[in-house]
Structure formats: structure tokens, C-alpha cells
Amino acid sequence: MRAKxxxxxxxxxxxxxxxxxxxxxxxxxxxxxxxxxVTDRELRVVRVDIGARGTSPGDVEVVQYQLFNRRVTTQPxxxxxxxxxxxxSGRSRVCRGTYFLPRGxxxxxxSMRFRQFYDMAVIGGTGLYDNxxxxxxxxxxxxxPVRNLVLFRLVG
Numbered sequence: 001m002r003a004k005x006x007x008x009x010x011x012x013x014x015x016x017x018x019x020x021x022x023x024x025x026x027x028x029x030x031x032x033x034x035x036x037x038v039t040d041r042e043l044r045v046v047r048v049d050i051g052a053r054g055t056s057p058g059d060v061e062v063v064q065y066q067l068f069n070r071r072v073t074t075q076p077x078x079x080x081x082x083x084x085x086x087x088x089s090g091r092s093r094v095c096r097g098t099y100f101l102p103r104g105x106x107x108x109x110x111s112m113r114f115r116q117f118y119d120m121a122v123i124g125g126t127g128l129y130d131n132x133x134x135x136x137x138x139x140x141x142x143x144x145p146v147r148n149l150v151l152f153r154l155v156g
Contacts, residue, residue: 033153033154033155033156034152034154035151035152035153035154036101036106036151036152036154037149037150037151037152038067038068038069038077038078038101038150039067039068039069039070039141039147039148039149039150040065040066040067040068040080040138040147040148040150041065041066041068041145041146041147042063042064042065042145042146042147042148043064043065043066044062044063044064045061045062045063045064046061046062046063047059047060047061047062048060048061048062052089054089055086055089055090055091056086056089057086057087057088057089058085058086059085059086060083060084060085060086061082061083061084061085061086061093062081062082062083062084063081063082063084063115064079064080064081064082065079065080065081065082065148066078066079067079067080067099067100067101067150077101077102078099078100078101078102079099079100080097080098080099080100080150081097081098081100082095082096082097083095083096083097084096084112087111090113091113091114092111092112092113093111093112093113094109094110094111094112095108095109095110095111095112095120096108096109097109097120099136099150099152101128101129103127103128103129104125104126104127104128104129104130105125105126105127105129106122106124106125106129106132106136106152107122107123107124107125108120108121108122108123108136109121109123115138115140116139116140117138117139117140118137118138119135119136119137119138120135120136120138121133121134121135121136122134122135122136122152122154129154131156132154132156133154133155133156134152134153134154134155134156135152135153136150136151136152137150137151137153138150138151139151
């Protein structure tokens with residue numbers, strides 16, 4: 001009788017472990033590989049001059065964009081917000097940003113020297129983009145108004 005109870009207990013424990021492991025692997029979001037190509041239009045750039053007058057370490061730049069997918073609609077499909085902190089008296093800055101898309105958000109971060117062309121890491125996301133990883137490449141396509149080609153290459 002004791003052997004039967006032990007065997008039954010081991011069976012139940014193994015069953016629970018297998019069920020939890022199966023549930024755990026199926027609950028992870030798989031984002032990539034995928035490519036997302038949109039355009040943006042700059043809405044606002046605000047610079048906060050901290051410390052020495054002019055661009056200096058610690059100054060902050062806040063940039064807001066509208067996002068478009070002109071192949072689908074002429075209306076904006078989302079927005080983007082970047083917050084950058086200058087690390088020297090030149091153009092070098094460290095940035096974090098969020099791209100708000102129809103089915104979730106993509107979070108990016110990295111260093112930038114010029115806003116006309118830059119790459120950043122995709123470091124996460126929400127919704128459809130939960131656990132996203134990959135790269136963001138932004139290329140200026142127009143100056144008045146400022147417009148960019150925005151390309152996400154997601155690997156996971």
C-alpha cells in the first residue's frame with residue numbers, strides 16, 4: 001500500500017512538472033523574426049539646457065514623432081517619444097525611446113550622434129512585441145517637415 005502511494009505521489013508530481021513546463025513555454029511571446037517599416041514626422045523637439053550655456057553634458061533633448069504606414073492609411077498609426085541626454089559638448093547623446101504601434105510598444109535604447117541617421121537596440125516591448133529584441137535604423141528622408149524612414153528588424 002505504501003509503495004502504491006509513493007508511486008502515485010511521484011506520478012502526480014511528474015505530471016504537474018510536465019504541465020507547468022508546457023504551460024511556461026507556450027506562454028512566452030515570440031516576436032521575431034520580423035521587419036516593421038514605417039515612416040515618421042517630427043512633431044516637436046525640446047532642449048533643456050542644464051549647466052553651462054549651450055550644449056554640454058547633462059543637457060536633455062525630448063523628441064516626439066507621429067508614425068505612419070502610408071501603404072495602409074494616410075492617418076497616423078502611432079507615435080514615438082525619445083528622451084536623450086548629452087554626454088559631451090558636441091553631439092553625442094544617450095537615448096531611450098518608445099514607439100507606440102497599433103498592437104503594442106517597442107522600446108529602444110542606445111547612443112546617437114546625428115538624428116539624421118542612427119541605429120539603436122530594440123530592448124523590449126509590450127503586447128504583440130512582448131520580449132522583442134533586434135535593431136532600429138532611422139534614416140532622414142525629408143527636412144521640411146522632418147520625416148524619417150523607420151525600420152525595425154526583430155530577431156526575437
